[in-house]
Amino acid sequence: MVNLCRTLLKVSIRSFLAVILFFFLSTTCIYFVYAAPGKVNEYFYVGKAYVTSMLGDPDVSISTDYPDPGTYLPVNFTQGENLPCPERLLSMKGPMEVNMSEISMEAVVAKHLDIQLGGHWKPQDCKPRWKVAILIPFRKRQEQLPILLDHLTPMLQRQRLQFAYYVIEQTGSQPFNRGMLFNVGFQEAMKDLNWDCVIFHDVDHLPENDRNYYGCGQMPRHFVHALDKYKYKLPYDKFFGGVTGLTTEQYREINGFPNAYWGWGGEDDDLMNRLIYAGLGFTRPEAEIGRYTSIPHHHVGEKQFLGRWQLLRYSKERQYVEGLNNLHYSRPANVSYSKLYTNVSVDLHPIPLLNCRGWWCGGNTMKKLPGILTLKNPKDIHIP
Numbered sequence: 120m121v122n123l124c125r126t127l128l129k130v131s132i133r134s135f136l137a138v139i140l141f142f143f144l145s146t147t148c149i150y151f152v153y154a155a156p157g158k159v160n161e162y163f164y165v166g167k168a169y170v171t172s173m174l175g176d177p178d179v180s181i182s183t184d185y186p187d188p189g190t191y192l193p194v195n196f197t198q199g200e201n202l203p204c205p206e207r208l209l210s211m212k213g214p215m216e217v218n219m220s221e222i223s224m225e226a227v228v229a230k231h232l233d234i235q236l237g238g239h240w241k242p243q244d245c246k247p248r249w250k251v252a253i254l255i256p257f258r259k260r261q262e263q264l265p266i267l268l269d270h271l272t273p274m275l276q277r278q279r280l281q282f283a284y285y286v287i288e289q290t291g292s293q294p295f296n297r298g299m300l301f302n303v304g305f306q307e308a309m310k311d312l313n314w315d316c317v318i319f320h321d322v323d324h325l326p327e328n329d330r331n332y333y334g335c336g337q338m339p340r341h342f343v344h345a346l347d348k349y350k351y352k353l354p355y356d357k358f359f360g361g362v363t364g365l366t367t368e369q370y371r372e373i374n375g376f377p378n379a380y381w382g383w384g385g386e387d388d389d390l391m392n393r394l395i396y397a398g399l400g401f402t403r404p405e406a407e408i409g410r411y412t413s414i415p416h417h418h419v420g421e422k423q424f425l426g427r428w429q430l431l432r433y434s435k436e437r438q439y440v441e442g443l444n445n446l447h448y449s450r451p452a453n454v455s456y457s458k459l460y461t462n463v464s465v466d467l468h469p470i471p472l473l474n475c476r477g478w479w480c481g482g483n484t485m486k487k488l489p490g491i492l493t494l495k496n497p498k499d500i501h502i503p
């Protein structure tokens with residue numbers, strides 16, 4: 120009897136420990152998947168960066184044809200208001216101080232009184248080389264926006280670019296859709312002015328070097344080469360997140376961002392695939408110039424989009440079926456003008472694919488890709 124009790128006690132202690140362990144592991148998993156999206160990636164890539172630096176592996180090397188910086192012109196150099204602004208002025212000093220202290224939007228407005236309503240600015244002493252729309256997708260990061268605008272404005276002015284900020288805010292309860300927000304921002308910005316270059320900018324990325332020129336080029340650009348949160352490395356060679364720039368022509372040619380990525384992750388990888396399939400390639404500044412700091416945030420992040428790996432396998436098939444050419448959203452999007460930026464608020468919903476015949480977009484089969492809306496009867500289509 121005593122032996123039996125002992126055995127039972129042993130078993131139950133073991134089971135008890137097993138239950139605790141199981142509980143711990145599963146809550147950790149749930150936390151990483153839902154409450155801290157991007158964290159798993161971050162830990163993974165930071166770990167990788169440690170290992171590679173311990174093994175003495177050189178920086179991630181990307182062959183780019185980033186133009187030769189050439190000679191920087193004297194600080195007081197001007198060419199006359201009808202001549203193109205130089206791309207490289209000595210007033211662009213290189214490394215910049217990054218100040219991440221919280222600041223109110225009113226204080227930022229007061230510091231930049233030369234910015235016109237809606238966030239527009241253009242140089243008066245020369246003709247800007249690029250008319251740049253800066254698109255910033257946004258949801259619940261109030262404290263980051265003034266920090267970014269305060270930091271970017273003097274840099275862009277030194278670079279003598281014409282620019283305006285568009286903050287594209289997702290309302291409603293659907294998961295965040297960074298790709299579709301950029302497509303909406305693109306369409307709304309083009310109604311405003313005939314921009315020739317578009318910068319797709321995360322609200323928490325602060326450039327550390329003002330020689331990172333925010334104009335466009337022959338090829339799409341990835342402005343980030345070294346990110347503090349990845350130990351100033353790239354997480355992987357084909358990483359295309361954070362801050363990118365395409366001419367309006369290039370963006371239209373690749374059919375913009377995909378609309379099908381609901382939640383955190385994957386849309387930037389899909390954009391990279393789109394560049395590859397369109398044969399465009401891309402450029403990136405050297406690590407020293409393409410350095411960024413990311414502003415920490417205290418919100419529960421957006422949910423991870425776990426279907427991204429599956430969608431990414433069909434980037435090619437989806438490229439010209441979904442993107443800019445099938446974009447639908449509540450029209451008119453709510454556009455309002457603040458002193459420092461144009462705000463575009465929009466409630467996003469999945470867009471049914473009308474002319475798609477592939478199995479992956481539904482059709483007659485039950486199989487379909489995540490993020491793709493299937494409707495059996497086209498009459499059921501209702502776009503809010």
Ligand code: BGC
Pocket residue numbers: 157160161354360383384385386387388427
């Ligand atoms: C995601 C990307 C993200 C990258 C770096 C990838 O797994 O799909 O969207 O930019 O990780 O965090």
